Amino acid sequence: MKKQSGEQPLGVKEIARRANVAIATVDRVIHNRPGVSPKTKSKIEAIIRELNYQPNILARRLASRHVLRLATLLPKVSSEETDFWTLPVAGIQKAEEEIKQFGVKIEPYYFDLNNRKSFAKVAKQILKNPADGILLAPSFIEESVSFIRSCKELKIPYVFINSDIPQQESLCYIGPDLFRSGYQAGQLIHYCTPRDTRVLVLNVSHEIEDHHHLLRKEEGLRAYFANTARPIVKKDIQQTDPASIEKVLTKALQQHPDTRAVFVTNSRVAAVSRFLEKRARKNKDQNILLIGYDFTKENVSRLDQGHIDFLICQQPGEQGYRGIMALYQHLVMKVPVEKTHFMPIDIITKENHAFYI
Amino acid sequence: MKKQSGEQPLGVKEIARRANVAIATVDRVIHNRPGVSPKTKSKIEAIIRELNYQPNILARRLASRHVLRLATLLPKVSSEETDFWTLPVAGIQKAEEEIKQFGVKIEPYYFDLNNRKSFAKVAKQILKNPADGILLAPSFIEESVSFIRSCKELKIPYVFINSDIPQQESLCYIGPDLFRSGYQAGQLIHYCTPRDTRVLVLNVSHEIEDHHHLLRKEEGLRAYFANTARPIVKKDIQQTDPASIEKVLTKALQQHPDTRAVFVTNSRVAAVSRFLEKRARKNKDQNILLIGYDFTKENVSRLDQGHIDFLICQQPGEQGYRGIMALYQHLVMKVPVEKTHFMPIDIITKENHAFYI
DNA sequence: CTATCTTTCGGTAACGTACCCGGAAAAACG
DNA sequence: CGTTTTTCCGGGTACGTTACCGAAAGATAG
Numbered sequence: 001m002k003k004q005s006g007e008q009p010l011g012v013k014e015i016a017r018r019a020n021v022a023i024a025t026v027d028r029v030i031h032n033r034p035g036v037s038p039k040t041k042s043k044i045e046a047i048i049r050e051l052n053y054q055p056n057i058l059a060r061r062l063a064s065r066h067v068l069r070l071a072t073l074l075p076k077v078s079s080e081e082t083d084f085w086t087l088p089v090a091g092i093q094k095a096e097e098e099i100k101q102f103g104v105k106i107e108p109y110y111f112d113l114n115n116r117k118s119f120a121k122v123a124k125q126i127l128k129n130p131a132d133g134i135l136l137a138p139s140f141i142e143e144s145v146s147f148i149r150s151c152k153e154l155k156i157p158y159v160f161i162n163s164d165i166p167q168q169e170s171l172c173y174i175g176p177d178l179f180r181s182g183y184q185a186g187q188l189i190h191y192c193t194p195r196d197t198r199v200l201v202l203n204v205s206h207e208i209e210d211h212h213h214l215l216r217k218e219e220g221l222r223a224y225f226a227n228t229a230r231p232i233v234k235k236d237i238q239q240t241d242p243a244s245i246e247k248v249l250t251k252a253l254q255q256h257p258d259t260r261a262v263f264v265t266n267s268r269v270a271a272v273s274r275f276l277e278k279r280a281r282k283n284k285d286q287n288i289l290l291i292g293y294d295f296t297k298e299n300v301s302r303l304d305q306g307h308i309d310f311l312i313c314q315q316p317g318e319q320g321y322r323g324i325m326a327l328y329q330h331l332v333m334k335v336p337v338e339k340t341h342f343m344p345i346d347i348i349t350k351e352n353h354a355f356y357i
Numbered sequence: 358m359k360k361q362s363g364e365q366p367l368g369v370k371e372i373a374r375r376a377n378v379a380i381a382t383v384d385r386v387i388h389n390r391p392g393v394s395p396k397t398k399s400k401i402e403a404i405i406r407e408l409n410y411q412p413n414i415l416a417r418r419l420a421s422r423h424v425l426r427l428a429t430l431l432p433k434v435s436s437e438e439t440d441f442w443t444l445p446v447a448g449i450q451k452a453e454e455e456i457k458q459f460g461v462k463i464e465p466y467y468f469d470l471n472n473r474k475s476f477a478k479v480a481k482q483i484l485k486n487p488a489d490g491i492l493l494a495p496s497f498i499e500e501s502v503s504f505i506r507s508c509k510e511l512k513i514p515y516v517f518i519n520s521d522i523p524q525q526e527s528l529c530y531i532g533p534d535l536f537r538s539g540y541q542a543g544q545l546i547h548y549c550t551p552r553d554t555r556v557l558v559l560n561v562s563h564e565i566e567d568h569h570h571l572l573r574k575e576e577g578l579r580a581y582f583a584n585t586a587r588p589i590v591k592k593d594i595q596q597t598d599p600a601s602i603e604k605v606l607t608k609a610l611q612q613h614p615d616t617r618a619v620f621v622t623n624s625r626v627a628a629v630s631r632f633l634e635k636r637a638r639k640n641k642d643q644n645i646l647l648i649g650y651d652f653t654k655e656n657v658s659r660l661d662q663g664h665i666d667f668l669i670c671q672q673p674g675e676q677g678y679r680g681i682m683a684l685y686q687h688l689v690m691k692v693p694v695e696k697t698h699f700m701p702i703d704i705i706t707k708e709n710h711a712f713y714i
Numbered sequence: 715c716t717a718t719c720t721t722t723c724g725g726t727a728a729c730g731t732a733c734c735c736g737g738a739a740a741a742a743c744g
Numbered sequence: 745c746g747t748t749t750t751t752c753c754g755g756g757t758a759c760g761t762t763a764c765c766g767a768a769a770g771a772t773a774g
Contacts, residue, residue, distance in 0.1 A: 034721090035723075060760080063729050063760075065763075346701070346703060349541065351544045416730035416759090420759050
C-alpha cells in the first residue's frame with residue numbers, strides 16, 4: 001500500500017519553507033548549534049513547536065556520521081562463585097543486536113566482585129575514553145559514587161542496574177525491590193509451613209559484598225511476620241565453602257529444632273540445599289522448606305531435583321536489556337525515561353522454571 | 358566518535374562494483390524482481406552470499422514507499438465479563454509505538470466472544486482489504502481454520518496468540534502452556550494444603566467458549582497428583598452469575614466437606630472468591646485455598662483483599678507485544694522466528710502483584 | 715574608506731536503498 | 745534484411761537528515 005498523503009509527518013524542509021530559511025539553519029537550531037541569530041532561532045523554534053516536529057529517526061541515524069558508544073560496567077561472571085551475571089549480559093547483547101543497526105555500540109567492562117580496587121581501576125579506564133552513556137552495577141558504593149561524580153562532570157548519563165544508590169541523579173534504576181522480595185518470601189513461608197514453626201534467615205556471603213542488600217531482604221521477611229508470633233532467627237556465614245555452611249547450620253538447627261523454613265538471602269542457596277539434602281537422608285522426619293534467590297544454573301538444577309522449593313528471581317536478562325534500552329531511549333530518541341523500574345518478583349518452582357527466560 | 362572504517366557494512370554499491378553492474382540490477386536481484394538474465398543473477402547472488410550482505414534497514418524503510426499493515430483480530434474487551442484482553446491490546450500498542458517509525462501500521466479488529474458469527478464476519482472484513490500480516494486469537498476453532506485457509510491462499514503470515522491451533526502452519530504461537538500451568542497449580546496446592554484434603558476443580562464458563570482449554574489445565578493439575586491419593590472432584594458451572602455459582606458450590610462443598618483447595622480454571626475466580634468470602638464469614642473454621650487465572654482488574658483487587666490466594670498469569674501484555682514483533686521480525690527483518698513462544702507461568706500473590714507488568 | 719574578522723546563513727553532497735524511465739542489445743517476426 | 749517486440753540493464757532521483765564549505769552581511773580596526 002502506498003503511503004497515505006493524508007497524514008503529514010512534516011520535516012525540516014517544511015519548517016525551513018515556513019521560516020523562510022535554509023534547511024541548514026533549521027538543523028542548527030534543532031541541534032542547538034551556534035551560528036543562528038536569536039531572532040531567527042526563536043522564529044524557527046516557534047514553528048517547530050507549532051508543527052510538533054518529530055524528527056525521522058531513520059533518516060537521522062542514516063545521515064549521522066556518529067556512532068553512539070555505551071559502556072557497561074558489571075561484575076565478571078565467575079563460574080565458581082555464581083553465574084548470576086551471565087543473564088544480564090545476555091540481555092545486553094540482545095539489546096545491542098536490536099539497536100546496533102541504529103549506530104549504537106556497546107563496550108563491556110568487567111570488574112571482580114571480590115576486589116574493590118578492580119572496580120576503581122576499570123572505572124578509570126572507562127573515563128579515559130568516555131562513552132556516551134554508562135550502565136553499571138554499583139556493587140561498591142564508595143567507588144561507585146566517586147565514579148559517577150566524574151560522569152556527572154562529563155555530563156554522561158548513567159543507569160544503575162540490580163542495586164541502587166538513591167539520590168545520585170542516575171538516569172534511572174533498574175532492578176529489584178529487595179524489601180518486597182523478602183516480604184514475598186514471608187508469604188510463601190506463611191502458606192507452606194505451620195504457624196508456630198521457626199524461620200531461619202541465612203546470609204551466606206563474604207564480608208566484602210554488600211551486606212546492606214541482604215539486610216533489606218531480611219527486613220522484608222520480618223515485616224511480613226511483624227504482627228505474628230513467628231520465631232525468626234538469623235545467622236551469618238562469612239565463608240562460602242561447604243564445611244563452613246555445615247558447621248553453622250548444624251549448630252543452628254540443633255539449637256532450634258523447631259525450624260521448618262530456611263530463607264537464604266542470596267544465590268548461595270544451592271550450597272545450603274546440599275547440606276539440607278544430606279541431613280534429610282540421615283534424619284528422615286524433618287522436612288524443611290528452602291527458599292533462596294536467583295536463577296543461576298546451579299540453583300535451577302537443585303530446584304529441579306527438588307532440593308530447593310522456591311527461587312525468587314527478578315528477570316536478570318530483562319534488567320540488562322532494559323538498562324541499555326533506557327540509555328538508548330534517552331540518548332537517541334530523547335524521550336524521558338521512568339526513574340525507577342522495579343522488576344517483577346517472580347516465584348520460580350520446579351514446575352515452572354522451564355518457561356522462565 | 359567517527360564511524361570506524363575498520364568494519365565494513367558493505368552495501369549494494371559495493372556489490373554492484375564487484376559484479377560490474379549497476380545498483381539497480383543488484384536491487385532487482387535482491388528483491389527477486391524480473392528483468393535480470395540468469396547469468397548475471399547468479400553472479401550477483403554469489404557475491405551477496407560471499408559478502409554476507411545485510412541490508413541497512415534504516416535506508417530500506419526510508420526509501421520504501423510502502424507502509425506495512427498488520428491486522429489484529431482479538432476479542433472485544435468487555436468490562437462486564439472480563440477485561441483480560443486490555444493488557445494484550447496495550448502490549449500491541451506499545452509495539453506499534455516502537456515500530457511505527459519504521460513504516461508499520463496496525464489495524465485492530467474485534468469480535469464478540471459470545472458470538473461465533475461475529476468472528477466470521479470480522480474475519481471476512483479483514484480479507485476484503487488484506488493486511489500484510491495478521492495476529493489473531495483463534496477462540497473459535499472452526500471459524501479460525503476457515504479464516505486462515507484464506508490467509509494461506511493469499512500468502513499472508515499469521516500468528517496465534519493466547520491459544521493455539523496446532524498443525525496450521527502459523528508463523529508462530531505465543532501464549533501459555535495450559536497443561537503445565539495446571540501442573541504448577543498442583544504444586545501450589547500440594548505445598549499449601551494438607552496431603553489428604555480434597556481439591557475442587559471449577560470450570561466456570563458458558564458453553565460457547567473453548568472448554569478444551571480449560572480441560573488442558575485440569576489435566577495438568579491431575580497429572581501433578583497422579584501418583585498420590587489426593588481426592589479431586591470437578592464441577593462445571595455453565596452460568597456465570599453469582600446465584601448459579603452459589604448453588605453449585607454450596608452443594609459441592611456440602612457433598613465434600615474435606616475440600617481445602619479450589620482451582621478455578623479461568624479468570625472467573627473473582628466471582629468464586631465472593632462466594633467463599635461470604636461462606637467463610639458464616640462458617641469460621643473453614644479456610645479454603647483459592648487459585649485461579651489471569652491478571653484482570655477484578656481478580657487483582659480480590660487478590661489484594663486476601664480473598665484469592667494465587668493467580669496464575671502468563672504475561673498477557675507481553676503476548677501482544679511479542680506477537681506484533683514476531684510479524685515485524687518476519688516481514689521487515691526477514692529473520693526466522695521461533696515457532697512456539699511459551700510464556701512464563703507467573704505466580705501472582707497479594708505480595709508481588711504490584712510489580713507485575 | 716578599505717581591509718580583516720565574525721556572525722549568520724544558504725547550497726549541497728552525502729547516508730544506503732527503492733524504483734521509475736528510457737535506451738541498448740537480443741530475440742522474434744515478417 | 746528491416747522492423748517490432750522482448751529482454752536486460754544503467755542512469756538518476758527520491759526518502760529526511762547531517763554536516764561541510766563557502767558566501768553574504770555586519771562589525772571592527774587601521
